[in-house]
Amino acid sequence: MEQVEVKKGYFGEYGGQFVPGPLLDYLNAVDAAYNELKEKPEFKARMKSLLSDYAGRPSPLYFAEKMSEKLGYKIYFKREDLNHTGAHKINNTLGQALLAKYMGMKEVVAETGAGQHGVATATAAALVGLKCTIYMGEIDAEKQKMNVYRMKLLGADVHVVKSGDRVLKDAIDEALMYLVGHPGTFYLLGSAVGPHPYPTMVRDFQKIIGEEAKKQIMEKEGRLPDCLVACVGGGSNALGLFYDFIKDEGVRLVAVEPAGKGLDTGLHAATLTLGTPGVIHGFRCYLIQDENGNPGKIHSIASGLDYPGVSPEFSNLKDIKRLEVATISDEEALDAFDMVSREEGIIPALETAHAIAYLIKEKDSFGKDDVVILNFSGRGDKDVETVFNIRGRQA
Numbered sequence: 380m381e382q383v384e385v386k387k388g389y390f391g392e393y394g395g396q397f398v399p400g401p402l403l404d405y406l407n408a409v410d411a412a413y414n415e416l417k418e419k420p421e422f423k424a425r426m427k428s429l430l431s432d433y434a435g436r437p438s439p440l441y442f443a444e445k446m447s448e449k450l451g452y453k454i455y456f457k458r459e460d461l462n463h464t465g466a467h468k469i470n471n472t473l474g475q476a477l478l479a480k481y482m483g484m485k486e487v488v489a490e491t492g493a494g495q496h497g498v499a500t501a502t503a504a505a506l507v508g509l510k511c512t513i514y515m516g517e518i519d520a521e522k523q524k525m526n527v528y529r530m531k532l533l534g535a536d537v538h539v540v541k542s543g544d545r546v547l548k549d550a551i552d553e554a555l556m557y558l559v560g561h562p563g564t565f566y567l568l569g570s571a572v573g574p575h576p577y578p579t580m581v582r583d584f585q586k587i588i589g590e591e592a593k594k595q596i597m598e599k600e601g602r603l604p605d606c607l608v609a610c611v612g613g614g615s616n617a618l619g620l621f622y623d624f625i626k627d628e629g630v631r632l633v634a635v636e637p638a639g640k641g642l643d644t645g646l647h648a649a650t651l652t653l654g655t656p657g658v659i660h661g662f663r664c665y666l667i668q669d670e671n672g673n674p675g676k677i678h679s680i681a682s683g684l685d686y687p688g689v690s691p692e693f694s695n696l697k698d699i700k701r702l703e704v705a706t707i708s709d710e711e712a713l714d715a716f717d718m719v720s721r722e723e724g725i726i727p728a729l730e731t732a733h734a735i736a737y738l739i740k741e742k743d744s745f746g747k748d749d750v751v752i753l754n755f756s757g758r759g760d761k762d763v764e765t766v767f768n769i770r771g772r773q774a
């Protein structure tokens with residue numbers, strides 16, 4: 380289909396709406412409804428009460444004393460793993476599910492990689508009374524069998540995608556096709572990616588993470604942190620933590636990407652580090668792409684980081700040098716997974732383990748009074764089987 384570019388929803392040269400006509404009408408309707416709804420006092424009150432009484436916010440800011448002692452500087456975890464459904468994803472799915480209802484939609488469709496967004500979508504759909512259809516790549520569905528079953532328990536139809544590389548990007552392709560063929564369906568997107576208004580809307584629903592963290596660190600330390608660290612798949616948990624601090628120039632913002640089996644192996648998903656500007660799924664961003672502009676091959680042990688594109692807002696923050704980007708390999712993430720489990724008694728999601736590995740790898744670059752907040756984006760229950768299959772069998 381021919382792509383139409385509209386100058387709307389840009390971050391520098393990134394973002395936009397590169398979509399065929401019928402999808403543009405849908406996006407404009409979502410944009411208009413979102414702008415209307417977000418100002419309504421009833422919506423603000425409903426979100427506030429769901430985030431506190433249903434999702435469990437505010438999530439704690441936990442001082443990780445043993446990790447701090449071991450690594451030699453002050454480390455705080457923003458505990459998004461303690462939210463209902465075990466990750467930051469619920470902040471966004473509740474907001475979009477209410478928007479779908481407001482628009483009079485009967486159904487939501489979503490993609491999922493690690494299964495966390497699929498579970499959070501099925502949860503929000505059950506709560507507000509919407510039919511729910513989830514697409515998931517076959518490789519991810521195999522790794523995350525229990526999350527597939529959880530989604531089914533919550534009443535969702537789960538479609539396993541066997542085309543392409545059978546991962547997240549292929550699930551998005553199929554979910555978009557479903558959207559086009561099913562009027563009355565709302566696309567409930569799981570990260571700060573996609574055509575406008577999704578990157579802005581998802582960021583808005585996730586920025587509560589940083590707003591809370593700022594208040595909490597002021598109470599605990601009486602000052603702003605020196606550095607924020609988060610893993611990046613599409614960018615929603617990282618942007619959620621960073622957004623309220625972008626204007627605080629003394630606070631370093633570090634985005635951690637998956638180096639997979641190594642940056643020189645071609646098996647990674649280090650989009651901001653090695654990608655070049657291009658278009659995927661209707662928006663412009665840093666992209667791992669082949670010589671024809673098609674999404675290139677990618678890999679990460681963490682299904683939720685396995686995406687060849689990235690948030691357009693992060694693409695721009697990188698260009699204007701407000702964002703630092705680091706990479707962590709599968710092996711380094713697995714070592715961090717072990718360390719934080721043993722030291723703190725918290726099993727992290729493999730996605731989160733990438734951000735933790737950065738804290739370990741870069742420990743010598745921090746001084747003993749430095750304060751670092753790590754976004755603990757999700758809990759590791761979903762990954763225990765994967766780690767067992769790689770390391771547990773050797774133990």
Ligand SMILES: Cc1ncc(COP(=O)(O)O)c(C=O)c1O
Nearest residue numbers: 570612613614615616683756757
């Ligand atoms: C626990 C967890 N952390 C991080 C991510 C990465 O997504 P994002 O970059 O949108 O936060 C995912 C995605 O599935 C996830 O499940």
